[in-house]
Amino acid sequence: MTTVEQPVDVLLSDGTTVQLRQIRPEDAPAIVAMHSRFSERTRYLRYFSPYPRIPERDLQRFVTVDHRDREAFVILAGDRIVAVGRYERLGPQSPEAEVAFVVEDSYQGRGIGSVLLEHLADTARRFGIVHFVAEVLPANGAMLRVFSDFGYQVQRQFADGVVHLSFPIAPTETTLEVQRGREHRTEARSIARLLAPRGIAVYGASATGQGVGAAVLGHLRDGGFTGAIVPVHPTAATVAGLRAYPSAADAGLDIDLAVVAVAPETATEVVADAAKAGAHGLVVISAGFAEAGPQGAALQRSLVRAAHLAGMRVVGPNCLGVANTDEKVRLNATLAPVLPAPGRVGIFSQSGAFGVALLAEASRRGLGLSSFVSAGNRADVSGNDLLQYWQDDPATDVITLYLETFGNPRKFARLARWIGRSKPVVALASLARPPGVGDGPALDAAAVSALFAQSGVIRVDTVAELLDVGVLLAHQPLPAGHRVAVVGNSSALTGLAATACAAQGLTVADGYPRDVGPRATAAEYAAALVASATDEGVDAVVAVFAPPLPGQLADPETDFTAALPDALAAGKPVVATFLAGRVPAGVPAYPSVEEAVRALARVTTYADWLRRPPGALPELDRVDRLAGQAALRADGADPAALLRA
CATH class of the missing domain: 3.40.50.261 (Succinyl-CoA synthetase domains)
Structure with missing residues (x-):
């Protein structure tokens, strides 16, 4: 969480940007102006009374805080304050504080309450506050949802016509996921x-x-x-x-x-x-x-x-x-x-x-x-x-x-x-x-x-x-493993492809490379390609083709590329380097076998990563790095060397 001694920009649920900062005494006129724009319902839900105007004594208390036991943040849209959130410690050194916020009518329902609660809780924790309490009218369903949807374990009691809420503000996996979900939605929407x-x-x-x-x-x-x-x-x-x-x-x-x-x-x-x-x-x-x-x-x-x-x-x-x-x-x-x-x-x-x-x-x-x-x-x-x-x-x-x-x-x-x-x-x-x-x-x-x-x-x-x-x-499935069939009509090209596979960490499958020879017909080449693609010992196919020398092929107009779609039907990735003929759409074609194999190797590594269990990484966002480095030095370790390792 970013501290807010300086203003920070935050995104709302509709993708728009507003500014959040600590309240200042000179905000008093803007607070009065915001209050004047509230509907009667908003005033009643926040103050439990009509509260048509803010008395001067209340106003000065609203805008003057110590940023420790009493904190308040404002949300600005342009030069207007449109929301205020605050907490106040319940007593000297108390671990509890009362939290409350109010949002101008036209900005309600856009996630401002969640933003304020997140920053208020983060600040309160830094000063030893571990619990928030709040009082909300039963009719204020939107505010009740802000607290419950945030992921805190909220305890509720109903007394004297008011819902009394109490909840610990320590971050949990649930609250972190809620925050990240809000971050995702707002950034994606913007x-x-x-x-x-x-x-x-x-x-x-x-x-x-x-x-x-x-x-x-x-x-x-x-x-x-x-x-x-x-x-x-x-x-x-x-x-x-x-x-x-x-x-x-x-x-x-x-x-x-x-x-x-x-x-x-x-x-x-x-x-x-x-x-x-x-x-x-x-x-x-x-x-x-x-x-x-x-x-x-x-x-x-x-x-x-x-x-x-x-x-x-x-x-x-x-x-x-x-x-x-x-x-x-x-x-x-x-x-x-x-x-x-x-x-x-x-x-x-x-x-x-x-x-x-x-x-x-x-x-x-x-x-x-x-x-x-x-x-x-x-x-x-x-x-x-x-x-x-x-x-x-x-x-x-x-x-x-x-x-x-x-x-x-x-x-x-x-x-x-x-x-x-x-x-x-x-x-x-x-x-x-x-x-x-x-x-x-x-x-x-x-x-x-x-x-x-x-x-x-x-x-x-x-x-x-x-x-x-x-x-x-974009066009091919992921390979199920590292075993590659190399099929072509040129011993030079198939040899190059096999060498490239070894260099990229791929395994040339048993029985390959398969060279059908320069005199092979399109039907013979297609049969070899389809047989390789359906071979249970093969995870991917590299298809190579070189134009035969004059006199080596009876029908130079024969389309050898027509065999490729049939090979794709096996559901395995096929990459091609054809030095003659136009490769059909949907088959990745590369000018050299090295490029074809390199791309296949990159994708194979990704497929390997997907097959590994995702595991769980520790949450490091809130780690005190300076304290950690000091502890390492106390043990005689060099933090920089450990990071390089």
């Missing part, structure tokens, strides 16, 4: 709203059709986006054949997403305008932020702060954009003019340049895309957010990541370990962080390898390999 917007406002598209903004606008339009597209331009009546408006709100349409391609100095002005139109998120294509130096970093912080205060999430800045191939959405808010065909693979890239390469190479290989996000400087939306979204996304079966930082390696490992049990995660990690990208620790190669191996992540070393493995996972 990304879903970015990838399926009803309408998009585009800022920075020139009327001349030149520049980055005009390019993204054209790709949105030409990609067939199913929602409204609103170019925002100070003077032009139309941009790219679409009606333009000086403000997004002037369009009178449902705007969920703003695509920003304006100068960094004016980006915060866009935030204010997009917020008036009801936007939930920003995709900032513009460069010139943290990657450009200290001044740009300050502009980036201002941009994110303004967006979060307006309830919005930020993709970027300095990013390639976002895409969703769902037929109901058809979103191409990227700098790539053409997206890969619709498919079942999600792609996340921190780098815009790598994002371009990934999309282009995916198109060339026929790798179908479900959705794509380029995070750029990763000022807000990260790979962890996308993992949360893709975990439950019914359109995504395979997750591919290009990562330059790990903002929270522990969280990444936890998410990947959980998600990898149902959807494979393939990752390419850069060990060199570009300027301005993220704020997480840079990891060395050994640390990355260990992190991925323990989490079940399939680690690859190049963009080509990322897609090699992605294609295999």
Whole structure:
């Protein structure tokens, strides 16, 4: 849990962002204003009386706390306080405190009560409080559910028309799971709203059709986006054949997403305008932020702060954009003019340049895309957010990541370990962080390898390999073991494949490699391939084919690739390297046997990980690392050396 001496941003159940911080004496006017917006029912449920106004004496007590025996947090949406939560110790050195909170009517039912309870309990524990008590009217079902749904063992007593609650606030497996479940739902929802917007406002598209903004606008339009597209331009009546408006709100349409391609100095002005139109998120294509130096970093912080205060999430800045191939959405808010065909693979890239390469190479290989996000400087939306979204996304079966930082390696490992049990995660990690990208620790190669191996992540070393493995996972079942049948019409190619299998830790099955010879007919080759695929001693098949020399084949037009679909019917993975002929869709084809075998080996390792019992890892989030290191040193151990080991 993050301490909140400084304001923190939190996500609500609908994916919007609000700010949480400790209450301050100068909040008094805002507290009065919030109280004035309460309905009579909300006042009655919180104060057990109409309580039409806050007396000055009560007000000063509300806003003045010692942050130890008495603590209070406020939730801000923009510059308005919309909720307050507090606890008060029941007596000097008492281990019990009374907890209460109230939420403005328009923000009720969005998870604010759970957020406040989580932070209040965490703070109280640090000061020796182990029990919370609360008094709730029976009619306040929403508040009663906040306590019961959090996972605490709540004891209830009904007396004098009030429900008296008492519960220990020590974290348990149940409360941690509840917190993680809330985290998952809120982060996934915030990304879903970015990838399926009803309408998009585009800022920075020139009327001349030149520049980055005009390019993204054209790709949105030409990609067939199913929602409204609103170019925002100070003077032009139309941009790219679409009606333009000086403000997004002037369009009178449902705007969920703003695509920003304006100068960094004016980006915060866009935030204010997009917020008036009801936007939930920003995709900032513009460069010139943290990657450009200290001044740009300050502009980036201002941009994110303004967006979060307006309830919005930020993709970027300095990013390639976002895409969703769902037929109901058809979103191409990227700098790539053409997206890969619709498919079942999600792609996340921190780098815009790598994002371009990934999309282009995916198109060339026929790798179908479900959705794509380029995070750029990763000022807000990260790979962890996308993992949360893709975990439950019914359109995504395979997750591919290009990562330059790990903002929270522990969280990444936890998410990947959980998600990898149902959807494979393939990752390419850069060990060199570009300027301005993220704020997480840079990891060395050994640390990355260990992190991925323990989490079940399939680690690859190049963009080509990322897609090699992605294609295999998207189209083929997982192998049941390491035994590989190599079948081909060339002794050189089958020998190469067998050598590659040994080098990658795969076992060439008994009786293989099988070389049918250059004079074999298509029927003979097909029979050998199908026999290998149905062999009980085989877990996967590597099919290789070289064009025969002139005069070695009676019918050079015979289609040897036709045998591949029959081999697939056995339900085992088949990879192919055919130096002649077009391999049918659904069979991963590679230009060399080494690439084919390497991809198969990566997937086999993942299948091995899946077959191992998941086990149980200790919960380390709340471990006092400094105390642990001190204890190790007291025993004569070197903590750094132990970590390296």
